[in-house]
Amino acid sequence: MNNVLDHKCPNCNAVLKYDPHLEKWKCEYCRGEFTLNELDIIKKENNIEYSKKGNSENYGYICKNCGAQIIASENTSSTSCVYCKNTAIIMDKLTGEFNPDYVIPFKTKKVDAINAFKKFCKGKILMPKEFNNKKNIDEITGIYIPFWLYNFDADGIIEADCKRITTFRSGNYMYTKTDTYLATRGGSMTFNYVPVDGSKRFSNDIMNSIEPFDYSNLKEFNYSYLSGFLSEKYDVDKITASKDAIARAKNSFIDEMSKDIVGFNTVVPINNSINLSDKGSFYVLLPVWILNIKYKDKIYTFAMNGETGKLIGNIPIDKKKAVIIFALVFALTFIFLLIISYLR
Ligand SMILES: [Zn+2]
Ligand SMILES: [Zn+2]
Known part of the structure; x- marks a missing residue:
């Protein structure tokens, strides 16, 4: 079963595109606008069955240079790799499953990203003139980046080395007194949606700079959200990525428990025993506008959060x-x- 049916206009059969501002699917020919619900009802009425999940054939490319596996909707084509600018790519059918659980749909359009980039370049007098020419700007691309989200319940204890320093004067001398204590704190915490990047190419620094995403906007995955955008398949698997999530959760646990120890000059956690229990994990797609420009053999990246518009670039x-x-x-x-x- 193919995903083609997901994007066809019920009125005129033209390709529908997701409109981030309207949060609806729009037909550029008959100007029809549809919600996901309306499209579902029309499909049911016409006895069209389709699978939202389980597609094993997608259109896109695999970059031979950087290894990116990029899925495109059939009305989107690429001439070079969105990450490394390698032009030796072939748009073709990709095999292998692609079953995200959730997606945060784009809330911004390409024109928003272009305006943000232009504003970002403004006043940068040392920037080469050809850097933000029209050809480069046009390559701003909306891409869904693969992420893993983890839920944990944590309970445990930490031990911290705490120092209280007092100074006082006696006669002609100043004295400094340091008292050392060993403090213990324990408790339990719940972690929801600890995110870990599922793409080897998308740098963590960039992600940290454009975070946060609002996970209350997660929608059940549907191919229709991908129309007009690229999406990357994960290449960091769930088990590998979970190591980062566990480390992140444990560090937050230690931080939070340490904050609870007050009245000292220094608090240094020295020991901990934390139990994390797995409360589920999800494969999600997050919306990012990305522009990689190759200038003198170096790649410069501009990225914008497709939901909030927060941006970073060099x-x-x-x-x-x-x-x-x-x-x-x-x-x-x-x-x-x-x-x-x-x-x-
Ligand atoms: Zn139409
Ligand atoms: Zn590439």
Whole structure:
């Protein structure tokens, strides 16, 4: 069974596109607008069955250079890899299962991402002129990044080395007194949706900079949300990713318990015994606008949270421009000082 039926307009059979602002599916030909519910009802009425899950055939590409497995809807095509800009990619059928549990749909459009990028570049005088040309800007792409979310119940105890420092004067001398205590705290905590990146290429630094996502907006996965966007298949599996989630949860547990120990100058956790029980994990897709620009053999990344619009980016410095500006500033300062000394 294919996913083609998911995106067809019930009126005119044209391809439907998800509109992030309307949060509806729109037909560009007959201007019809549909909610997911309406589409489901129409499909049921017409006895069209389709599987939301379990597709083993998708359209997209596998990048031979960086290994990215990118799924595209049939109306989206790519000429180069969204991550590494390698142009030797072939759009074709991809096999292997692709069954996310949930998705946070895009709330922003390409035009929002373009405007944000332009604003980001504004006033960066050392940026090379050709960096934000139209050709590069047009390559801003909406992509769903694979993530694992973990739920845990935690209980345990921590031991912390605590110091209280007091200073006092006696006669002509100042004294410093350090009291050392061993404090113990225990308790239980619940962790919901501890996120771990399921993509080897999407850098954690970038993710940390554009977080948070609002997990109350998670929707049950449906192929229809992917229309007009790319989606990446995970290549960090659930077990491997869980190690990061466990470490993150344990660290937060220790932090929270330490915060509870008050009245000391320093509190250093030295021991802990924490039990985490697995309360479920989910494979989800998170919306990100991404623009990777190759400039002088280096990749510069601009990324924007597709839900909130929070963004991060790095841009190259034009060395020639930098030298000219430095020389100008130097010359102006020199002239300025010359005038001052002349006026004295
Ligand atoms: Zn239509
Ligand atoms: Zn690639």
